[in-house]
Amino acid sequence: MQPNTFDLFADHEPGQRHRAEQIGEQSWVLRGFAQPLVDQLLPALDAILAAAPLRHMVTPGGFSMSVGTSSCGALGWITDRHGYRYSSVDPLSDLPWPAMPAVFSELAQSAAAQAGFAEFNADSCLINCYVPGAKMSLHQDKDENAYSAPIVSLSLGLPAMFLFGGFSRSDKSQRIALLHGDMVVWGGVDRLRYHGVLPIKQGRHPRLGEQRINLTFRVAG
Numbered sequence: 001m002q003p004n005t006f007d008l009f010a011d012h013e014p015g016q017r018h019r020a021e022q023i024g025e026q027s028w029v030l031r032g033f034a035q036p037l038v039d040q041l042l043p044a045l046d047a048i049l050a051a052a053p054l055r056h057m058v059t060p061g062g063f064s065m066s067v068g069t070s071s072c073g074a075l076g077w078i079t080d081r082h083g084y085r086y087s088s089v090d091p092l093s094d095l096p097w098p099a100m101p102a103v104f105s106e107l108a109q110s111a112a113a114q115a116g117f118a119e120f121n122a123d124s125c126l127i128n129c130y131v132p133g134a135k136m137s138l139h140q141d142k143d144e145n146a147y148s149a150p151i152v153s154l155s156l157g158l159p160a161m162f163l164f165g166g167f168s169r170s171d172k173s174q175r176i177a178l179l180h181g182d183m184v185v186w187g188g189v190d191r192l193r194y195h196g197v198l199p200i201k202q203g204r205h206p207r208l209g210e211q212r213i214n215l216t217f218r219v220a221g
Contacts, residue, residue: 018030018031018032018033019031019032020114020115021176023164023174023176023184023186024164024186024189024190024193025188025189025190026115026116026150026186026187026188026189026190026191027115027164027184027185027186027187027190027193028114028115028116028184028185028186029176029178029182029183029184030111030114030115030182030183030184030185031179031182032179032181032182033107033110033111033114033181033182033183034107034111034154034156034181034182034183035180035181037103037107038156038180038181038207040103041103041104041107041154041156042156042207042208044101044103044104045127045156045213045215047098047101048070048072048098048101048127049070049127051098052070052071052072052076052090052092052093052097052098053070053092054068054069054070054127054129055068055069055070055092056068056069057069057078057079057080058079058080058081059079059084060079060080060081060082060083060084062081065079066130066133066134066135067128067129067130067134067135067136068128068129069126069127069128069129070090070127071090071097071124071125071126071127072097072098072099072100072101072104072125072127073097073099073100073122073123073124073125074088074097074100074123074124074221075087075088075097075123075124075220075221076088076089076090076097076124076126077124077126077143077218077220078091084143085143086124086143086144086220086221100122100123100125104122104125104215104217105121105122105217107154108120108122108125108152108154108217109121109122111152111154111183111185112150112152112185112187114185115150115185115187116188117149117150117185117187117188120149120150120152120217120219121219122149122152122217122218122219123218123219123220123221124217124218124219124220124221125215125216125217125218126215126216126218127213127214127215128213128214128216129211129212129213130158130160130197130200130211130212130213130214131200131210131211132158132199132200132201132202132203132210133199133200134199134200135196135197135198135199135200136196136197137196138163138165138169138173138194138195138196139194139195139196140192140193140194140195141191141192141195141216141218142192143220144218144219144220145220145221146219147191147192148219149187149218149219150185150186150187150188150191151184151185151186151187151191151216151217151218152183152184152185152216152217152218153183153184153185153214153215153216153217154181154182154183154214154215154216154217155178155179155180155181155182155183155184155212155213155214156180156181156207156208156212156213156214156215157180157205157207157208157209157211157212157213158200158201158203158204158205158208158210158211158212159177159178159179159180159200159201159203159212160177160178160197160198160200160212160214161175161176161177161178161197161198162175162176162177162178162184162195162196162197163175163176163194163195163196163197163198164176164184164186164193164195165193165194165195165196166193166194167192167193167194168194169194171194173194173195173196175198180205180207180208197214200212
């Protein structure tokens with residue numbers, strides 16, 4: 001579909017104008033939505049990664065992921081030779097994942113509400129770190145216990161080309177450029193759409209250097 005674009009005002013920053021682009025029946029790109037909170041988000045992210053460092057997990061097929069991953073919240077997404085799933089503990093430390101910072105959960109709630117999903121309370125935040133050349137193949141988010149809550153995604157750092165497809169891997173995908181501070185929310189009838197990220201192009205972001213950080217908020221439990 002052709003994106004439907006309009007202006008909206010973010011609740012977390014009165015008077016700050018943002019542009020929303022509709023990419024599906026219940027799917028939206030919120031341009032620059034997180035920009036007012038970046039100075040709070042980045043220190044919180046650093047603290048999480050100090051406690052639960054990024055790692056390259058192995059897929060059930062035995063392949064090492066090109067993205068580095070970590071998590072915060074009550075549940076963290078993991079993969080190994082035994083499959084994809086959520087765990088209440090970090091397998092590297094056998095300790096609970098770091099708590100989700102309030103600035104994370106409040107931002108995710110605000111973005112979900114702007115996209116028409118009220119009362120979103122994420123219990124999991126997956127942190128993916130992409131360096132130039134790293135990518136994410138088309139996939140569905142279907143390891144959660146239920147699909148009634150949307151997916152809320154935040155992009156930080158280097159630009160990415162986001163693929164937003166249909167309900168079959170072979171369906172044609174939209175290509176959507178995502179920049180630092182952009183957020184994507186999809187749920188409802190769009191909840192199980194395939195999505196992915198093309199290889200990140202070489203570059204250097206003034207705040208995050210040669211990397212793109214993606215935070216994906218979900219209700220997993």
